[in-house]
Amino acid sequence: MEMYRIPVGAVIEAIIDFLVLHLAVATRAFAVMTSTGISWIVSALTYPPEWMVIAVFAALAWFLSRNWKIGLFTVLGLGLIWNMQLWDPTMSTLALIVVSTLIAIGIGIPIGILAALSEIAYKIITPILDIMQTMPAFVYLIPAIPFFGLGAVGAIFATVVFSVPPCIRLTCLGIKQVPKEMVEAADAFGSSKWQKLFKVQLPVAKTTIIAGVNQTIMLALSMVVIAAMIGARGLGGEVWRAIQRLEMGRGFEAGIGIVIVAIILDRVMQQYGGKGQQAQQEE
Amino acid sequence: MDKIVVEDVWKVFGPSPQKAIEMMSKGHTKTEILEKTKNTIGVANVSFSVKEGEILVVMGLSGSGKSTLVRCLNRLIDPTVGKIYVGDIDITGLTPEQLRKFRLDHLSMVFQNFALFPHRTVLDNVGYGLEIQHVDAAKRREKSMEAIIQVGLKGNEDSYPNQLSGGMQQRVGLARALALDADIMLMDEAFSALDPLIRSDMQDELLQLQEAVQKTIVFISHDLDEALKIGDRIVLMKDGYIVQSGTAEEILTNPADEYVAKFVQDVDMAKVITAESVMLKPKEMAYYETDGPKSALRKMKHSHISGIFVRKEKKLLGYVSADDALEAIKRGDSTLEKVLQADLETVSLDTPAVDIIPLLAHLHYPVPVVDEANRLRGVVIKGSLLAGLAERGTD
Numbered sequence: 060m061e062m063y064r065i066p067v068g069a070v071i072e073a074i075i076d077f078l079v080l081h082l083a084v085a086t087r088a089f090a091v092m093t094s095t096g097i098s099w100i101v102s103a104l105t106y107p108p109e110w111m112v113i114a115v116f117a118a119l120a121w122f123l124s125r126n127w128k129i130g131l132f133t134v135l136g137l138g139l140i141w142n143m144q145l146w147d148p149t150m151s152t153l154a155l156i157v158v159s160t161l162i163a164i165g166i167g168i169p170i171g172i173l174a175a176l177s178e179i180a181y182k183i184i185t186p187i188l189d190i191m192q193t194m195p196a197f198v199y200l201i202p203a204i205p206f207f208g209l210g211a212v213g214a215i216f217a218t219v220v221f222s223v224p225p226c227i228r229l230t231c232l233g234i235k236q237v238p239k240e241m242v243e244a245a246d247a248f249g250s251s252k253w254q255k256l257f258k259v260q261l262p263v264a265k266t267t268i269i270a271g272v273n274q275t276i277m278l279a280l281s282m283v284v285i286a287a288m289i290g291a292r293g294l295g296g297e298v299w300r301a302i303q304r305l306e307m308g309r310g311f312e313a314g315i316g317i318v319i320v321a322i323i324l325d326r327v328m329q330q331y332g333g334k335g336q337q338a339q340q341e342e
Numbered sequence: 343m344d345k346i347v348v349e350d351v352w353k354v355f356g357p358s359p360q361k362a363i364e365m366m367s368k369g370h371t372k373t374e375i376l377e378k379t380k381n382t383i384g385v386a387n388v389s390f391s392v393k394e395g396e397i398l399v400v401m402g403l404s405g406s407g408k409s410t411l412v413r414c415l416n417r418l419i420d421p422t423v424g425k426i427y428v429g430d431i432d433i434t435g436l437t438p439e440q441l442r443k444f445r446l447d448h449l450s451m452v453f454q455n456f457a458l459f460p461h462r463t464v465l466d467n468v469g470y471g472l473e474i475q476h477v478d479a480a481k482r483r484e485k486s487m488e489a490i491i492q493v494g495l496k497g498n499e500d501s502y503p504n505q506l507s508g509g510m511q512q513r514v515g516l517a518r519a520l521a522l523d524a525d526i527m528l529m530d531e532a533f534s535a536l537d538p539l540i541r542s543d544m545q546d547e548l549l550q551l552q553e554a555v556q557k558t559i560v561f562i563s564h565d566l567d568e569a570l571k572i573g574d575r576i577v578l579m580k581d582g583y584i585v586q587s588g589t590a591e592e593i594l595t596n597p598a599d600e601y602v603a604k605f606v607q608d609v610d611m612a613k614v615i616t617a618e619s620v621m622l623k624p625k626e627m628a629y630y631e632t633d634g635p636k637s638a639l640r641k642m643k644h645s646h647i648s649g650i651f652v653r654k655e656k657k658l659l660g661y662v663s664a665d666d667a668l669e670a671i672k673r674g675d676s677t678l679e680k681v682l683q684a685d686l687e688t689v690s691l692d693t694p695a696v697d698i699i700p701l702l703a704h705l706h707y708p709v710p711v712v713d714e715a716n717r718l719r720g721v722v723i724k725g726s727l728l729a730g731l732a733e734r735g736t737d
Contacts, residue, residue, distance in 0.1 A: 073381030216708060237427075238455070238457065240453045240454070240455050240456075240457035241457045241458075241459065243413075243418050243451075243453065244451065244453060244455065244457040244459075245470075246418055246445075246520070247416055247418060247442065247449065247450070247451040247528070248445065248446070248450065248451070248470060248471040248474060248518075249442045249444075249445035249447075249449075249471070249473070249474060250442075251442060254474045258459075258470070258474070259459060259472070262459070262461040263459065263460060263461060265461070302349050
């Protein structure tokens with residue numbers, strides 16, 4: 060006797076087909092816009108001579124972190140990438156990370172605020188985040204294709220879905236951790252909800268929120284290789300090609316490139332997140 | 343005039359507040375109610391009033407509902423039942439927007455753990471209340487600086503809270519409340535987080551400030567000494583309801599029940615008992631206009647005292663001892679002018695006994711107690727003071 064099979068997959072497929080049918084116009088339009096944006100960013104990063112871009116990044120890293128070691132590491136790391144002839148893929152990876160992180164922040168922080176301020180929203184959002192984080196990242200690639208097509212935008216969609224949870228969680232946590240008396244003080248002096256949010260809760264939660272953004276960036280980086288499977292180029296694409304052709308050396312070179320980008324972004328964000336408080340203490 | 347009137351206010355946390363109130367009214371205890379209905383009684387049937395310009399201290403141990411009560415006054419917590427009037431306005435009936443406006447105009451608050459905003463400088467912390475009222479920057483700065491100077495923090499306006507000591511941080515908290523023109527200041531255990539010496543300083547400063555600003559203050563405290571020191575009147579709470587209210591002396595000398603008695607037994611009576619309650623009526627006085635040395639001495643002999651206070655136009659003028667009066671008689675003086683000791687050290691009616699004791703030790707005349715018009719109202723001698731302390735200390 061054959062057991063009845065619950066059509067989980069079929070149902071999800073039907074839902075996605077339905078969404079694709081009705082939303083594809085919008086998502087495809089979005090895809091065109093985003094891919095134009097990405098190619099602009101890539102052109103802007105690859106048009107000037109490499110040394111100039113390295114200098115700009117190093118200066119930026121130093122400016123944001125106020126730490127000369129991070130500036131120096133940026134020069135050496137990007138120099139190595141340039142030397143390994145991985146410059147163009149690195150720049151397109153960077154563009155992908157920047158765009159997907161911006162989208163993730165744009166979605167994640169407002170949702171995080173909502174979850175912190177409304178108990179109902181919190182109860183709805185938390186289990187969804189749990190699912191999003193435990194679902195294997197590869198699975199997101201499949202619906203990405205019908206909605207956004209092959210290439211960078213589909214990869215960005217999958218990356219955003221995969222990397223947005225920590226941004227939401229830590230924004231929510233940061234706001235909930237604002238000491239009760241501080242919130243009471245804001246209320247007691249007659250603040251409106253918006254005044255309370257922007258003048259007290261968000262600034263006090265800033266460090267935690269930035270930690271969330273940092274995690275989002277790191278997760279986005281970890282997605283680049285996976286995203287290469289649906290045709291996103293960049294360092295992930297190099298790794299993916301190396302796997303298919305068993306080019307061990309080339310694969311590791313691209314891997315090292317990813318590590319360098321990750322270290323630079325992580326250190327700069329960490330310093331930037333901690334700086335607010337440090338500056339207050341040292342002044 | 344009553345500034346704040348609280349009428350039959352209850353606050354119950356939990357699923358079925360009405361049921362809890364019924365049970366409480368029937369005499370069930372807080373724990374019984376919690377077990378049976380899962381409701382926690384925060385504040386139970388509390389009524390009291392605060393006069394304009396007065397410092398009312400709400401006192402009780404932790405869990406007595408005092409912090410909940412003060413939060414009902416500005417509706418950080420909404421009372422379950424009851425009315426709270428500020429002036430003529432019943433604040434329990436305000437809509438959220440009216441409430442916000444009302445807090446802006448009338449209420450300021452100082453918190454136990456300061457609740458300063460860590461990302462703002464002292465100046466911006468103090469100016470917060472003005473900022474959300476959209477007061478323009480120049481005016482805001484001016485008013486904030488005024489408040490900062492009032493609390494003695496001039497020169498620290500550009501510091502961040504974490505650069506300041508606890509005492510200084512709470513001054514910022516105080517300045518933040520003072521910068522507003524709010525007429526009511528709620529202080530929730532404002533000095534409890536400070537160490538004892540600083541706490542005592544801050545209490546003195548609050549009293550001094552109060553002379554100048556004359557706000558209506560509701561001060562929450564778990565420290566009886568603090569309550570006695572700064573409270574014009576005290577409301578004592580236990581398990582959410584009011585056990586006793588009155589002036590410090592009323593509570594100490596006439597505790598309403600066992601609980602209050604236990605609470606007050608360790609109090610140093612010398613700090614609480616005032617000159618008024620231990621002074622004796624002066625037996626006899628000399629009149630500067632009419633009494634000469636002879637009649638003054640006769641009055642002393644008649645009342646069995648060794649010296650006499652002299653008054654002129656109803657005001658206390660000085661003191662003449664029997665020996666000096668005798669000298670004057672020998673010299674043939676006709677007035678008390680030459681033997682009169684002027685510039686006496688005096689105390690007022692509300693001077694605590696602890697401040698009178700050192701005077702008793704070095705003055706060679708009884709300590710005169712005078713009122714605002716410098717009229718002699720009584721005298722304190724060692725015997726009367728000790729008797730007063732002993733009588734109340736052994737209750």
